[in-house]
Amino acid sequence: MTNAQGGCLCGNVRYEAGKQPTRVTVCHCKFCQRATGGAYLVEPIFNAQDFQVIKGSPKKYVHTSEGSGKEVFIYFCDTCGTKLFLTFERFADVVGVYGGTFDDPNWFDLTPENSKQIFLGVAQRGTVIPPHVNTFIGHATREDGSPITPTVFDTPQVIKQR
Numbered sequence: 001m002t003n004a005q006g007g008c009l010c011g012n013v014r015y016e017a018g019k020q021p022t023r024v025t026v027c028h029c030k031f032c033q034r035a036t037g038g039a040y041l042v043e044p045i046f047n048a049q050d051f052q053v054i055k056g057s058p059k060k061y062v063h064t065s066e067g068s069g070k071e072v073f074i075y076f077c078d079t080c081g082t083k084l085f086l087t088f089e090r091f092a093d094v095v096g097v098y099g100g101t102f103d104d105p106n107w108f109d110l111t112p113e114n115s116k117q118i119f120l121g122v123a124q125r126g127t128v129i130p131p132h133v134n135t136f137i138g139h140a141t142r143e144d145g146s147p148i149t150p151t152v153f154d155t156p157q158v159i160k161q162r
């Protein structure tokens with residue numbers, strides 16, 4: 001499958017991705033917890049040219065990142081409130097999608113090879129971290145873009161009560 005669609009709860013906004021994501025970020029940070037209302041965000045990342053809105057026009061909320069001071073743009077349906085995707089001042093050529101808004105959230109690959117788990121340091125209790133995947137306590141890179149050494153577990157890890 002090379003072409004997948006998704007959209008909001010009410011159906012006013014629809015989008016399409018023409019290719020598999022370049023990577024998938026599973027993010028446990030507080031921003032993603034608050035923005036999803038859940039424990040974490042499964043965020044497939046697409047090149048901007050491989051992603052387009054095909055119906056409606058989502059509203060844009062501009063959020064200033066506490067860490068970098070850069071702007072993050074959150075696109076949502078102003079009828080039903082569903083958040084659909086993100087763009088970034090810092091990474092202008094990519095789109096991050098709220099993965100659960102795809103009609104079939106299982107259409108894109110999610111493997112240890114194409115994904116990473118970040119911000120485990122603030123992950124909610126009871127969250128299960130899969131084995132063999134690169135994990136990080138916070139970001140995967142430093143402010144200057146240099147990589148941080150990942151931790152890889154051999155067995156599933158359950159985040160403990162803090």
Ligand SMILES: [Zn+2]
Binds near residue numbers: 011012013078082
């Ligand atoms: Zn809607």
Ligand SMILES: [Zn+2]
Binds near residue numbers: 027028029030041
């Ligand atoms: Zn996050």
